[in-house]
Amino acid sequence: MSRSFRDPAGQVEDDGRRILRVVHAAARAATQELLDSDLYAGLIRDGFLIEARNVRPSADGGLEIDHPRVDIPSYPFEWTPAMLADAALLTLDVQTRAWVAGWTLKDAPANNVLFQGSRPVLCDLLSLQKRQPDDAPGWQAYGQFVRHFVLPLLAIAQHGRTPRDIFLAHRDGLRAAEVAPFIPWHAHLGLAMWLHVRLPARLERRRIAGNTAREHAPGKTPHNPRADGTPWLLSNLRGFIQRLARSSQAVSTWSAYTGNRDHYADAELQAKRTAVQALVSARRPQRVLDIGANSGEFSLLAALAGAKVVALDDDINALDQLHRHLRDNGSDIQCIHANFARPTPATGWQLTETQSLPTRLSGRFDLVLMLAVVHHLAVTERLPLPQLFETLADCCAGTLLLEFVPRDDPRFAEIAAANASLYEGWSLQTLLDAARPWFELREQTRISSHRTLLQLQRR
Template sequence: MNSGRSAESSVSASFRDPDGRVIVSGDRVFRFVYPRGQESLSRFLNSELFSALSDSGEVIGTRHADKDVGREIADRHSIKGFASVLEHDAVPFASFAYEWCPEMLASAARLTLKLAESAAESQWGLKDATPYNILFRGTRPVFIDLLSFEEREPLDPVWKPNAQFIRTFLLPLQLAKYIRLPFRPFFLLGRDGIEPETAYEVSGWFARWLTPLRTTATLPALLSKKSEDGSIYNPRTSKSPEQAAFVFARILRGLRKKLDSASPQAQRGSVWSGYMDQNLSVEPGYVDQKKDLVREFVASHSPRTVLDIGCNTGEFSKIAARSGSRTVSIDTDEVVIDELFRSADNESLDILPLVIDISRPSPAVGWMNSENPSFIARAAGRFEAVLMLAVVHHLLVTERIPLEEVVDLIASIDTRALLIEWVSPDDPMFRTIARGRDELHRDLTEDVFREAFEHRFRTRKRTPLVRETRVMYEFVKK
């Protein structure tokens, strides 16, 4: 678990939990546990359930922290009255649901249900079901909130986070699948997903009544006024533990069935989903040359971490990951990120694919803009190498971002090596996206491009590409 920042700080939503608080100090993560949560958490940490889930990597590895270190951090953050201090394993790069593709949200949902099922077998349960309880190591989700586990009453047939699971997992996935509505803006606007009433309002007649939204959005929205007295939240008990277990298991099976039907389709198309295949079919030598240059770049610098900006389906990210680099790959297109997530997961590559527009990266959000740090803040100092292949001209032309600002962005990440593709204004793709505004870019030459980067970097290598209007540059930090 890691905020992605090197400085010491309090992290995502930790202050919302009355049972504890999380502090990130450098690359170490500490959880301060208050007395009200101590007894239950101690029993969970000593249980066979925790051992099994921790060993499998599904729940974050945790141990008791050094007492002196804990007291020192507590003093710096004025944390009083804590009963114990735990240290969690670090997750290399934190990401949030507003940066995930549908495949990632579905993967996090499957883990949540699996943990609820496994916990129930040992008379444990989950207090809540939210994407904010989960981070990703590459394509593998890991549950990070140990204080979410609580002991279940044997006669309790209800899964308390049922409605929250629907709001934060099912409805976002269903809207993405059935009406092609991206869910990420909803998570930027609020923590708790999508209300059934909202899902009902944004759906058309067909989606409301002839898809699974009928039971998760339409009927709950139409019946919501009949339950305004709060009676639906009154505790309920079964006649026997066996009956409670049967009802509970049936609830989870129903949610899993809905989740399976809401999982994204593998063959969706988008504007950029066929980009790499098109290049391979039209100009295979161009793609092969770029792959060779990426291999040489990675072999030369041996970066432990790589950021691939504008990754598309991740062919170059995979080269870095296969060479042993932990890779974060970002693109604006959720369809290509979905495809990369599936292929990286199938190959067990250490790639974290995220839906991020580098021209509008994720901002700092939450209470006082301090709960979830911005993407740029998380990226600073985290990547030893950066790839920017066939992307800068989109920033210059489509987004109208000055070249000097692009250079400053890469410098702010504090990388030591950069592989970047220069695309001439005479390039067919450049002219296509310029849409007749060629005059705006008449002063953009290769010399101007190189000199702009040489203010912050040193040119190590220049390689003309098979496509004559393009050149690959390798820069290193001065």
Template sequence: MQRRKEAVNYDGGSFRDPDGRVFLRDGRVYRGLSARGSEEWRALSQAAFFKQAVAAGRIVRSDERPAEAPWALVLEHERVPAVSYPYEWGFGMLQDAALLTLELQLAALADGFTLKDGTPYNVQFVGTRPVHIDVGSFERLKAGHVWAGYRQFCEQFLYPLMLRAYRGAPHAPWLRGRLDGVSAADAKRLLGLRAALKPGVFTHVHLQSRLQTGHEADSSDLRSELAAAGASPELVAASLSGLREVVAGLGWEPPASAWSDYGRGEHYSAGDLDKKDAFVREAAAGKRRLAWDLGANQGHYARALAESAETVLALDADASTHEHLYRTLKLEGPGRILPLSYDLADPSPDQGWAGAERTRLERRAKPDFVLALAVLHHLRLSAGVPTEELADWLKSLGAEAVVEFVAKDDPAAKRLLARKDDRYDDWTRAAFEAALAPRFETLRRAELSGGGRVLYHLRPKP
């Protein structure tokens, strides 16, 4: 057994498993396993369902590495291109991650295994493909065992999906505001009496709320009672199949919004569109590891970035726009674009235990190229972020960027200012360029028709 002397960079979200811990080294992802964890892994790695799921890309690929203290075994995992969280996913993404979890649990049960938990944090997306990344959450099935992760699945998957499907309420604020998700009692109150007859609500919400109220002091008592009642794997599988039908049957049709029908042709002549496309493609040419497209809309420029970037994060704050983009990208097949529902003015924070369990996007998916087309004026004129602070934030990303300045006399900017006083004296081309000058080298600049919109290709100064 080897002993490493350097400090171990443990992942801030992996501390709950007593039999393993994820750590990072030289840009690679490892998992240390205890003696018990290593025994479970060796049994799991030989299971037919597991081999099939890994081959299909549904479970992350893992390879054994030399053991090092204090671990009995070390695994190296294939690294996902970018880590995202369920409060950054739209309805379709959360639903697909839920279905993956249930389908893996059903396959595991048939092969004598089970999941310890039922959290969306065990799932990541590679493009639009969900992948289960926590091999330590599988264990061999014990006699009389029922799925210990059922409650967690309901709180972090099912209830948030029901809120959107049955009430039209966004799930992200609930998942971000409480990392453990929505309790059964809260789900019951939020869904209301009218929803009680909708598929799955009475069984998975009302009954669970009643059970949890009576057994909150020791939830293990409930599992013990169910196990003693003789819950066979077949009975558990039948219940899980019913739960899968409920999840698969949930639906949400994104309503039209100001941005869901916003095409890239708005406010541009055909000549300007061609000029803008050429500018972006020339600036983005060359190998990029990770690119961000801020305000991705229908994903035209994200697709352009994906021609050279290994991975593109397509960020958009509008829920309808994001949902349409995700559905479209799924139909196009496996790709390099990961669409996230993300508000730049209210971004995902560092939170959870010690502020490190879930981290902000810049820490877990730092870009080497950023595209900010027709988005910065929203942050200034709608969100009120000062121009100097916008420039500071862009510089902090440490990436080359293409940004677009939109003047206040542009129709799009006038719409933002229609119901407010214009107190944004620092939003002029001269002030914008003055803010960029000490922070970036301008590699190229291009004016679009009328001069109200200007493109900049920027490189951060040391």
């Protein structure tokens, strides 16, 4: 079971069957007011907020609420830069609407957002609270928003960092004092950079040095509604996030893979597309896992056949380009940045705050695609084939489609390099023997003089 426990107003529990939110008695009235509000109705209508279902009183005077399950939850350390930016913009959209309606987000961490396909959705109902006349002015969650979104996106754009290395090491994001010293001097000239990075970094250094003078966060103007600077602050943050998102785009070796496949002749590539398309059209899988999805060409074929697809790849730039395409064109594909050979672990207190990637993938897919991936896992990661197929059997409940690449293939020779002699026993029969305890061969298709597609069925 995974659970949350940091919010004193309530907690969320996932027992594998349902997502249950428990609202404590002290927060019952405020939560019910939100559920009855026009703000809640509008956020649900536009898909910005997770829906509350089957709201009922609990034995201790609080509420119990069911939420729809996101197919495969992903966490900020599995996102691409564009996904992090989309989560930031969603948070700003919700806060802007809430502020106009007399509400506010009391906290704004990245892990309050989940992705349903390529669409972000706010999953923390209790983060929305009614503004009160005696509240301090400004957006109280501003600092947390900067730590979770602005500074990580800046570190990605300027330092080449990734959401994975940031959020696995820093649950509460980055501090301005950690990031500011590494920003080029010319990048400090803009107002947004000064406001959201330089000024907070200076205040942090003063605080560490022992200066306890009161600090004022942007948006905290004198308590005069007409002088409220929060709408301007939210607009400024939106523009800054959009600029950072544009500057974080990059091209990697594998992100150019689809358009520049020197190891495939056109006829061979078309044979591969035809085989994949025929399989998804005939089987009509409901859920597909594309391991090594790269730019998502075959994920898109599965999605067009009506499947919900998880596109998994360790190349963050290729996956980032895929997410941008999905966001702009719309497809039921969810991107997860992870290495299948070194999957994301369970994290948090008692390892219950986030689930490991294998746990989330287990038994979920009736079709798993591994196209030109197995040889990478065997050669680059040195994974034993029997253990690899045992792991694949755990997440595949139906068909496994993989591409066998022999030793004499140019790409195999490239990755094996000086270690080629270690793989003298590498053959199609060796691979099939390793798969036999968990899978049986149903179909075998040559797509080139070197490569073979294997359709395996779970035993």
